[in-house]
Amino acid sequence: MTELLTSAQMRAIEAAAIASGQVTGLELMERAGRGVVEAIFAEWPELRAGSFRAVVLCGPGNNGGDGFVVARLLKEWGWEVEVFLYGDPERMPPDARVNYERWVGMGEVRDISAKDFSRDDFDRFWQADLVVDALFGIGLARPAPLLEPHNYVLHRLFNDSLWWVGKQDPAKIVAIDQPSGMCADSGRELRDANGEGPDEPYAAYLTVTFHRPKVGHFLEDGPRFCTKLKVVDIGLAGSKFEDCVTSHPLRNGTYLTRSPEADFEAMQRLRRAEGGHKYTHGHAFILSGPSGRGGAARLAARGALRVGAGLVTVGCPAEALVENAARLDAVMLRVVEDGAALDAVLEDGRIGVVCLGPGLGTGAREAGLVAAALGARGAERAASLVLDADALTILSREAGLFGALHGRCVLTPHGGEFARLFPDIAEKLAVPATKGPAYSKVDATREAAARAGCVVLFKGADTVIAAPDGRCAVNSAHYERAAPWLATAGSGDVLAGFIAGLMARGFSPFDAACTGAWLHVECAREFGPGLIAEDLPEMLPAVFRRLGV
Numbered sequence: 313m314t315e316l317l318t319s320a321q322m323r324a325i326e327a328a329a330i331a332s333g334q335v336t337g338l339e340l341m342e343r344a345g346r347g348v349v350e351a352i353f354a355e356w357p358e359l360r361a362g363s364f365r366a367v368v369l370c371g372p373g374n375n376g377g378d379g380f381v382v383a384r385l386l387k388e389w390g391w392e393v394e395v396f397l398y399g400d401p402e403r404m405p406p407d408a409r410v411n412y413e414r415w416v417g418m419g420e421v422r423d424i425s426a427k428d429f430s431r432d433d434f435d436r437f438w439q440a441d442l443v444v445d446a447l448f449g450i451g452l453a454r455p456a457p458l459l460e461p462h463n464y465v466l467h468r469l470f471n472d473s474l475w476w477v478g479k480q481d482p483a484k485i486v487a488i489d490q491p492s493g494m495c496a497d498s499g500r501e502l503r504d505a506n507g508e509g510p511d512e513p514y515a516a517y518l519t520v521t522f523h524r525p526k527v528g529h530f531l532e533d534g535p536r537f538c539t540k541l542k543v544v545d546i547g548l549a550g551s552k553f554e555d556c557v558t559s560h561p562l563r564n565g566t567y568l569t570r571s572p573e574a575d576f577e578a579m580q581r582l583r584r585a586e587g588g589h590k591y592t593h594g595h596a597f598i599l600s601g602p603s604g605r606g607g608a609a610r611l612a613a614r615g616a617l618r619v620g621a622g623l624v625t626v627g628c629p630a631e632a633l634v635e636n637a638a639r640l641d642a643v644m645l646r647v648v649e650d651g652a653a654l655d656a657v658l659e660d661g662r663i664g665v666v667c668l669g670p671g672l673g674t675g676a677r678e679a680g681l682v683a684a685a686l687g688a689r690g691a692e693r694a695a696s697l698v699l700d701a702d703a704l705t706i707l708s709r710e711a712g713l714f715g716a717l718h719g720r721c722v723l724t725p726h727g728g729e730f731a732r733l734f735p736d737i738a739e740k741l742a743v744p745a746t747k748g749p750a751y752s753k754v755d756a757t758r759e760a761a762a763r764a765g766c767v768v769l770f771k772g773a774d775t776v777i778a779a780p781d782g783r784c785a786v787n788s789a790h791y792e793r794a795a796p797w798l799a800t801a802g803s804g805d806v807l808a809g810f811i812a813g814l815m816a817r818g819f820s821p822f823d824a825a826c827t828g829a830w831l832h833v834e835c836a837r838e839f840g841p842g843l844i845a846e847d848l849p850e851m852l853p854a855v856f857r858r859l860g861v
Contacts, residue, residue, distance in 0.1 A: 314568040316527045316786060318749060319450040319496040325523065329548055337407040340546055341374065344522050345381025345411075347544030348488055349389075351520045352442065355542070356484065363390045364441040367483070369424060370412075371447035371492070372399025377408025378488050379446025380415045386442075387418055394440070396424040398447055440483045445516065449489035450496035450526060453748040487516035489526075491537045496526045498752035499534025499774070500745040515539050523548045527566055527786070531753050531774045535790035566754055569777070569787040569830045572859060578827055581818055582620065582861045593622030594816030597657065598809070599648065599668040599681055600628035601702075606636050608671030608701065608805040611845050613643045615809025616667065618849035619831065621816040627657060629677075650677055651684030658684075658695055665696040667812035669703030670805040679713070682706050686716040696720040696815050700808040701729075708732035714764070719780065721766035722821045724808055730770055734760045758784055767821040769811075771804060775829050779822040787829035795836035802845025807832045809849070831855060 317325070329335050353360040368383040370376035376397065387393045401412050401421070415421065490496055491514060519538035521529065522545075528534045529541055572578035596616040600609035609626055617624045627648035628636055636645055648654050657663070666685050672678050682703050685695055697720065699707065704725050707714045714733075717723075723733070731738035734756075741756045753776050761768040761778035770776045773796075775787040789795045810828035819827060835851035836843055 314570060315524055316530065316566045316568055317524045318527055318566075320749070322450060322523065322526065325548055335547065337374075338410060341377050341407050341411060342381055343546040344378045344488075344544070345385060347522065347546060348378065348382050348444070348486070348520045349385045351518065351542045351544060352484075352486055355518050355540075359442070363392065365392045365439065366394070366442040366444065367440040368393060368395045368444040369447050370395060370397045370421075371449070371451075372397075372404055372408075373448070373451045374405055374408050375446050375449030375451060375488055376404065377411045378449075379444055380408070380411035382444055382446065382488070383415055384411070384418060393419060394422070395419060396422045398424045443483045443485050445485065445487040445492050447492040449492070452492060452495075452502065484518070485514065485516045487519045487538070489521050490519060490528065490534075491516045494528060494534060494537045495745055495748040495750040495752075496528045497749035498745060498755075499528035499531035499537075500750050500752070501533060501537075502748060502750070503744045503746055518542060520544055522546045525568070527752065527754055530568065530786050530788040530790060531776075535774075535788070541791055565784075567785045569785045569826045571830065571834075572827055578819075578823065579859070579861070581814075582827075582856070582859070593620060594664040594813075594818065595623040595625070595660075595662050596621040596809075596812045596816040597663045597666045598624065598626050598670075598812065599654070599666065599672060599685075600626050600632060600636065601671040601673045601678075602629050603632040603635050605671040605673065606632050606639075608802060610636065610639055610643075611802050611805040611849075612667055612670045612700075612809030612812065613640065614846075614849045615806040616813030616816065617642060617809075618852045619810045619813035619817075619828070621664075621813035623662075624813070625663075627654070648681070651680035654681055654684040663695070664816035664818075665698065665812045667698040667700070667808055669698075669700035670808055672702040674702050674705050678702060679706050679710060682710075682713055683716075686713060686718075686721075696821070698722045698724065698808050698812045698815065700724045700804065704729045704733060717764050717766045719766055720821060721764075722769060722811055722815070722825050723760075723764060723766060724769045724771060724804065724811070724825075726771045726804065730756075730760070734763065737763075754778075754784055754786065758782060767825050769825045769829065771807075773798075777822065777825045777829060783822055785826050787826065787833065789833045789836075793833055793837065795833050797839070797841055797843035798833065798836045800844055803832070803836075803848060806845050806848040 330337050366386050368379045370379035383393050383395045395415060404412060493502055495502055515537050516539055518540050520542045525543055529538055572582055598609050598613045600606045613624050613626050625644040625646055626636055627646050629649055630647045633645060633647060648657060668681060668685055685697055699721060725733055737756050737759050740751050757768050757770045757776040757778040761780045765780050767779050773789045778784045807828060810831055811824045814824035814828050834855045835848045838851040838854050839847045
């Protein structure tokens with residue numbers, strides 16, 4: 313998996329590399345600046361071919377130093393370049409100051425923070441072909457510079473949309489590390505103490521970051537601010553300096569979920585062994601609601617079957633048996649009226665996982681089913697469970713049942729369900745971010761998993777999966793993996809089925825959640841616009857063929 317770094321982790325890696333004597337801060341800054349220029353030319357090849365006009369906005373830290381390198385390189389390329397500085401050059405870090413001095417030998421530096429900076433000065437920005445935001449980057453820990461009214465340029469820059477500036481061909485906006493005003497650790501917009509912020513924070517056309525993507529590039533509004541993300545290698549990949557981030561990366565790091573093709577164990581589990589039979593590949597049991605409410609469970613069952621469970625059974629009340637039989641063929645049926653009936657079902661040790669919640673209902677019968685599932689076969693032999701939808705509502709109002717959760721459970725809440733299950737955590741997440749690092753969806757999901765004692769998959773385009781031991785992954789449906797068609801009724805039920813089917817096949821709860829979420833997005837991308845939930849399981853064969861399963 314690709315590791316996502318916090319701003320502190322990135323600074324620690326750079327500091328360790330510099331302290332080793334194998335690279336200097338100036339060399340890293342030069343590589344970063346060259347990487348930005350190369351990314352610009354790769355994105356817009358026409359800019360390589362001639363002389364254009366660039367405006368580079370530099371801040372008081374090392375991000376500003378990167379900006380001065382970009383300005384110098386574009387000037388050497390033959391461009392007309394204007395540079396504006398926010399801050400006092402005398403107080404810049406040493407490496408940034410060196411690059412400031414290098415630029416001063418080539419051109420002027422205008423003070424962007426001056427109170428007498430005019431409207432005409434500001435309007436000149438938008439006459440450029442390219443605007444580079446090197447103001448604050450991942451080092452920004454407060455929103456104040458963006459909101460001070462006397463800073464006319466910054467106030468306009470971060471309160472007006474840069475997508476439309478009255479030009480037919482507006483300036484291309486490139487952000488170094490991240491668009492200024494965004495928290496690198498949470499993807500959230502930084503606001504003042506009153507929760508006030510820019511009316512419409514700008515979005516870069518291209519965001520260029522270094523070494524590894526940052527957590528905030530994939531969370532909350534981060535992808536909207538960044539628009540398109542390019543990660544540039546500055547010579548730190550695979551180095552011993554990464555060891556300073558964490559002694560146990562899989563436990564303490566945050567990762568971006570990736571194709572099972574890159575995970576040998578996942579691929580081996582997805583491939584069916586020769587000579588097996590249906591029980592070799594696991595039995596998933598899906599609980600259904602009453603008549604007229606079985607569609608969600610049927611979607612989950614179809615998902616579990618398509619993802620490779622050898623056997624899938626839907627358990628439903630007797631009144632819903634005919635309805636389900638009319639809609640299901642390869643999926644088996646069994647009458648399950650109450651918790652006692654579920655206890656009897658679970659005496660069959662071949663059932664590998666129970667999925668309950670989709671279309672289940674929230675009455676006394678359903679609470680009894682959740683209780684039976686959580687207490688099945690004694691604490692040491694508890695059933696593996698995927699708890700979704702209505703089961704989460706029941707858990708949120710039954711403290712005793714919540715306390716019965718165990719390490720073989722996966723909870724799959726969306727935002728509203730998460731808030732019901734973990735109201736205090738959700739409240740922390742909802743507080744406006746006034747300084748960095750801000751409390752993030754990763755922080756919230758990790759805290760929830762530790763409290764619940766099981767895997768929590770917090771759904772969204774920025775789905776976050778966390779285990780109680782601290783392992784965490786982000787399954788992002790952004791950038792080149794954008795799949796807005798997943799916002800359709802029933803898609804979450806299919807995801808629950810994917811996870812249940814993978815757990816039935818022997819995946820651990822955390823691995824099943826990560827792999828299921830990745831497959832879920834790939835199925836949506838395979839189908840494309842017009843997707844409905846029923847289409848998702850039917851895309852799995854094409855995705856598996858592409859993986860070579």
